[in-house]
Amino acid sequence: MSTLGRWDRKVFARVAAAEPPGVQAVLPRLSQAADRSRLWLASAGALAALGGRPGRRAAARGVAALALASLTTNVFVKYAARRERPLIDGVPLARRPLRSPRTSSFPSGHAASAAAFATGVALESGALGAAVAPVAAAVAASRVYVGVHYPADVLVGCALGVGAALLTHRWWPGRPVATALPRRSAAAPALPAGAGLVVVVNESAGQGGSDAARLRELLPEAEVVERTDGEDLLAMLDAAAERAAERGGALGVCGGDGSVNAAAARAVARGLPLAVFPGGTLNHFALDTGIHTFDDTVAAVVEGRAMAVDLARVRPVGRADGPTTHFVNTFSVGLYPELVRTRERWEDRIGKWPSAVVSLARVLRTGEPIEVEINGRPQRLWLLFAGNGLYSPEGFAPAHRTQLDDGLLDVRTVRADRRLARTRVVLAALTGTLGNSGVYAAARLPRLRLSGLRPGDSLAYDGEAGPAPSDLLVDKHPRPLTVYRRG
DSSP states (O other), X not given: OOHHHHHHHHHHHHHHHOOOTTOTTTHHHHHHHTGGGHHHHHHHHHHHHHSHXXXXXXXXXXXHHHHHHHHIIIIIIHHHHXXXXXXXXXXOTTTSOSSOOOSOOSSOHHHHHHHHHHHHHHHHOHHHHHHHHHHHHHHHHHHXXXXXXXXXXXXXXXXXXXXXHHHGGGTSOOOOOGGGSOOEEEEOOOOGGGTTEEEEEEGGGTTOTHHHHHHHHHSTTSEEEEEOTTSOHHHHHHHHHHHHHHTTOEEEEEEOHHHHHHHHHHHHHHTOOEEEEXXXXXXXXXXXXXXXXXXXXXXXXXXXXXXXXXXEEEEETTOTTOOOEEESXXXXXXXXXXXXXXXXXXXXXXXXXXXXXXXXXXHHHHOOOEEEEETTEEEEEEEEEEEESOEESSXXXXXXXXXXXXXXXXXXXXXXXXXXXXXXHHHHHHHTOGGGOTTEEEXXXXXXXXXXOOTTOEEEETTEEEEOOSEEEEEEOSSOEEXXXXX
């Protein structure tokens, strides 16, 4: 018997003989609750329901890590190891499980799942991870305490679980700390108590009418204008921008990405800084700039701190009077708009990366490719995505920006003119090899010209959709957008 094997059995025997106070009523029940990952799935449901956006992300990553760890441990490693379970004679009857497991003892699947879930949660939220970690450690220890695993089984299971959670970053990187992102400071007036700030609150953006009252409390000297159903948001923003310019102040908007898009175009046109209050169902732009709460924006407005970011635009070619569309996040043609809608229906339940794969498979099965010329080169595509700045991760499921003022478009396409293109791109997404796929391409370009779009083709930008002109140019506005942002 090896030294490690003797140590394993010696420690197991000591645990079996030990009677630590207070654990007899806890550890066996925890061990049973974790059967088939019931404890962790229930915990994920609670985090998603009560933890807000951070809780939903933590739950999704925790479940994804758990699934990967469980697959690796129970299907592959246990089958290869085939270690016999410990002799349970020395374990008191009160601790033993009702049914002794018959699979390989090495490694512990319970420990792997516990460590994977706790680590996955911690990768998204340190506070939530700290709350889950003691429970996960207790579940792992309980497997030795109830007599179904040796200590080495548990330790290796924990290592596999941690590794599985870290591996989820290959497909779904966590959002970086906003202060660590490169940013360019911009001049903006300090507005104590909000004097000179005109804020339009889009109440239909998803948060209800309490936002206006809160803004009046936080910034008592600001002018807060509430939009109700039936009012023209664009006209309200035009009037608000005019009043803000007369006062030498700033334009503010409370709403989701669509509202921010409309306000950004008017702020740049009049040379005004923009104060973004995240009040919509989706606040991707606010999160990418490091704005998480109203208090973040209020502090920046009062102190006069701001950053410069790009504003992208879409213009019809050959029409001097054609309308210009702006976007702060993303632009797309083809099937990408439907892909995003389908993904968002699933991502809170199964996570962003798994939902992206499911959505891609579904959209590619039912959709039709588009014929388009990209900078003069004919292409047959399933998808074309252009981000206002560099997005992460690589692939068809970009989650967040890592650059906001580089003057470039993050362009990604999925080709439709290759044999088995749909199958190949789904398999590449599943295996994390999109960068080497012959049907997927990515580039960073200062401008993008699309020609030959057919009647009926549509474009999407920042959650809005509309008809696509046959010939259009996508580039960056020559003037940056100044956004209040502290730090």
